[in-house]
Amino acid sequence: MKCTSLSLLALAAAMTLPALAAHKGTVDLKQPLVLASQGSFFVGGESKTIPPATPNGAAGEVTVNQMYVQFQTPLNAGRHLPVVMVHGCCLSSKTWETTPDGRMGWNEYFVRRGRAVYLADQSSRARSGFDASIITAVKAGTAPPSQLPNVLFASHQVAWLVFRFGPKFNQPFPDGQFPVEAADELYKQMIPDLNSTLPSPNPTWANMAALAVKLHGAVLMGHSESGFFPEQAALHDPSGIKAMISIEMPCPALTDAQISSLAKIPTMVMFGDHLGDVQGGPANWANSFASCQKFVQRVTAAGGDAEMLHLPAMGIHGNSHMLMQDRNNLQLADLILDWINTHVEGRKATARK
Amino acid sequence: MKCTSLSLLALAAAMTLPALAAHKGTVDLKQPLVLASQGSFFVGGESKTIPPATPNGAAGEVTVNQMYVQFQTPLNAGRHLPVVMVHGCCLSSKTWETTPDGRMGWNEYFVRRGRAVYLADQSSRARSGFDASIITAVKAGTAPPSQLPNVLFASHQVAWLVFRFGPKFNQPFPDGQFPVEAADELYKQMIPDLNSTLPSPNPTWANMAALAVKLHGAVLMGHSESGFFPEQAALHDPSGIKAMISIEMPCPALTDAQISSLAKIPTMVMFGDHLGDVQGGPANWANSFASCQKFVQRVTAAGGDAEMLHLPAMGIHGNSHMLMQDRNNLQLADLILDWINTHVEGRKATARK
Numbered sequence: 001m002k003c004t005s006l007s008l009l010a011l012a013a014a015m016t017l018p019a020l021a022a023h024k025g026t027v028d029l030k031q032p033l034v035l036a037s038q039g040s041f042f043v044g045g046e047s048k049t050i051p052p053a054t055p056n057g058a059a060g061e062v063t064v065n066q067m068y069v070q071f072q073t074p075l076n077a078g079r080h081l082p083v084v085m086v087h088g089c090c091l092s093s094k095t096w097e098t099t100p101d102g103r104m105g106w107n108e109y110f111v112r113r114g115r116a117v118y119l120a121d122q123s124s125r126a127r128s129g130f131d132a133s134i135i136t137a138v139k140a141g142t143a144p145p146s147q148l149p150n151v152l153f154a155s156h157q158v159a160w161l162v163f164r165f166g167p168k169f170n171q172p173f174p175d176g177q178f179p180v181e182a183a184d185e186l187y188k189q190m191i192p193d194l195n196s197t198l199p200s201p202n203p204t205w206a207n208m209a210a211l212a213v214k215l216h217g218a219v220l221m222g223h224s225e226s227g228f229f230p231e232q233a234a235l236h237d238p239s240g241i242k243a244m245i246s247i248e249m250p251c252p253a254l255t256d257a258q259i260s261s262l263a264k265i266p267t268m269v270m271f272g273d274h275l276g277d278v279q280g281g282p283a284n285w286a287n288s289f290a291s292c293q294k295f296v297q298r299v300t301a302a303g304g305d306a307e308m309l310h311l312p313a314m315g316i317h318g319n320s321h322m323l324m325q326d327r328n329n330l331q332l333a334d335l336i337l338d339w340i341n342t343h344v345e346g347r348k349a350t351a352r353k
Numbered sequence: 354m355k356c357t358s359l360s361l362l363a364l365a366a367a368m369t370l371p372a373l374a375a376h377k378g379t380v381d382l383k384q385p386l387v388l389a390s391q392g393s394f395f396v397g398g399e400s401k402t403i404p405p406a407t408p409n410g411a412a413g414e415v416t417v418n419q420m421y422v423q424f425q426t427p428l429n430a431g432r433h434l435p436v437v438m439v440h441g442c443c444l445s446s447k448t449w450e451t452t453p454d455g456r457m458g459w460n461e462y463f464v465r466r467g468r469a470v471y472l473a474d475q476s477s478r479a480r481s482g483f484d485a486s487i488i489t490a491v492k493a494g495t496a497p498p499s500q501l502p503n504v505l506f507a508s509h510q511v512a513w514l515v516f517r518f519g520p521k522f523n524q525p526f527p528d529g530q531f532p533v534e535a536a537d538e539l540y541k542q543m544i545p546d547l548n549s550t551l552p553s554p555n556p557t558w559a560n561m562a563a564l565a566v567k568l569h570g571a572v573l574m575g576h577s578e579s580g581f582f583p584e585q586a587a588l589h590d591p592s593g594i595k596a597m598i599s600i601e602m603p604c605p606a607l608t609d610a611q612i613s614s615l616a617k618i619p620t621m622v623m624f625g626d627h628l629g630d631v632q633g634g635p636a637n638w639a640n641s642f643a644s645c646q647k648f649v650q651r652v653t654a655a656g657g658d659a660e661m662l663h664l665p666a667m668g669i670h671g672n673s674h675m676l677m678q679d680r681n682n683l684q685l686a687d688l689i690l691d692w693i694n695t696h697v698e699g700r701k702a703t704a705r706k
Contacts, residue, residue, distance in 0.1 A: 039451035042541040060508025098392035129544025139501040148492040155413025191482025
């Protein structure tokens with residue numbers, strides 16, 4: 001953590017959000033991290049029969065669609081709901097850890113602020129594995145190449161535009177918050193996305209819902225590709241889901257019945273800056289923002305507690321799509337923690353302890 | 354941690370290794386875990402130009418061959434060398450974490466015993482990503498299916514035999530240490546292995562050597578597919594490598610010059626039980642053991658400090674190939690820690706503090 005950015009954060013928080021500044025003062029990020037527990041496990045997964053590996057071999061089973069989850073629990077977590085964080089396209093749970101320029105990520109910061117954190121690699125990604133049997137079948141000539149998965153992976157050039165680091169590749173926004181000097185480290189986080197190998201509906205949705213049940217209640221957070229996964233999980237099984245936090249994604253069209261169902265759970269949507277300021281690239285963030293404004297309005301009209309946190313409208317400028325890695329990432333984490341405290345756990349923003 | 358297994362461990366340790374039992378008494382596994390720091394980063398990685406994603410799109414670069422590393426440092430780590438753990442085929446760093454039946458893994462135990470631990474996902478696996486461009490090319494018809502990678506993934510049936518859970522599938526050894534009641538949880542850890550997409554030599558070797566240099570000295574540990582990677586890393590660049598721990602793998606034939614080079618670094622090889630007791634399966638552990646006995650003999654003859662820890666010969670019976678997940682996994686961790694203390698750091702086994 002650089003002292004300069006901490007000071008700027010503290011200044012910004014003091015000017016716009018006095019309660020956050022006061023609370024931040026209670027967490028010394030240089031103190032040792034004390035954990036009540038940590039570990040990892042899987043949620044979901046089914047057996048699938050695969051053909052023999054050799055002409056003389058036997059058929060067998062592999063496990064697919066499971067979701068790997070890594071967790072840390074602070075000493076005083078009992079007072080707070082756990083938070084489940086799920087990454088976006090072409091990324092893994094690395095998203096939430098140490099930033100590309102070496103600062104503290106949201107995973108550790110949330111723990112230091114008293115919440116258990118569960119990082120899930122989406123089913124078919126990273127440590128969750130994926131169903132590779134079609135690749136083997138095409139290589140063996142028993143399936144046509146057209147059946148190979150559409151593997152998503154973004155080039156550096158596409159990532160720069162989709163993640164809104166600047167209007168053109170290698171040209172940053174003057175007020176951009178992403179640490180572009182460390183963009184090469186971000187590119188190392190970008191890994192092949194094999195979601196196209198998954199059955200429909202995406203098993204990560206049911207796995208997230210099952211994780212919330214297993215935890216006896218949790219806040220689900222998604223980003224980008226997984227931004228609407230908390231809502232999809234709630235449409236599958238809302239019983240364990242205490243809040244939904246959706247960061248920067250398109251919001252799909254829903255039926256009135258679906259809106260009514262989601263309106264029973266507090267919802268927060270967050271978008272960063274420069275939504276219409278990028279030239280080219282496959283994403284249209286202005287359209288995504290508009291679709292989510294409509295979603296928030298419909299949930300609110302249905303009697304729900306839904307809030308759009310559009311950062312520039314709150315006086316917080318320059319945030320990229322990778323806002324959990326931006327220079328002001330801990331200021332944004334405080335916004336989220338404050339929202340959970342007040343909208344989900346019924347605490348007062350100015351009286352948290 | 355189950356009290357019964359702890360008691361058995363303590364009993365076993367007291368009977369065979371008094372120093373370890375005494376030391377274990379100084380670590381209360383139920384106390385909170387206190388970390389000086391934690392985080393994640395990448396080692397290595399190169400840019401590679403990929404074709405345009407669409408006919409009208411532009412070519413771009415992706416990053417490949419990088420190695421994802423996750424670390425935790427205890428408060429008192431300064432007295433001890435860090436340990437880098439690298440997983441085997443069709444697995445990820447999950448190998449070293451919470452066991453399939455929910456006990457503490459080596460990652461946390463080593464930290465609680467005062468050592469910084471670095472878990473690396475092999476290049477081309479899990480959070481390290483892999484080069485998927487050939488899959489895209491075959492799907493697009495610009496490369497033949499024969500160029501698809503040989504994806505390695507083991508069925509439950511093959512895993513049971515290769516990991517030596519018993520003589521036949523679903524038939525455990527009577528004295529087996531692996532928690533076979535949780536085998537389904539192990540199968541969820543097994544993910545596609547895309548090492549065949551890597552250039553030669555395997556970039557993980559150079560990445561492990563570079564990590565040891567970055568850490569100003571480290572103990573490298575490998576298992577199974579990566580069992581000889583510490584030695585391969587040392588043949589690439591020994592400058593940061595203070596010790597090599599190789600668990601259950603075939604030992605390749607080396608030249609006298611290579612043996613002479615490796616003999617400068619303390620080396621420990623560990624094998625479990627029932628090496629010749631499995632009927633079928635692609636592994637021949639008795640042959641692997643013999644090849645490593647020869648390796649240890651050659652290093653010793655060259656003046657090196659090399660030791661074979663064949664567990665049954667030490668009175669420790671029933672260990673599987675996944676011995677870091679076996680019921681006596683912490684007893685084996687103590688063996689390793691004791692070896693590092695005495696062979697690498699020059700401490701006396703009975704006077705460690």
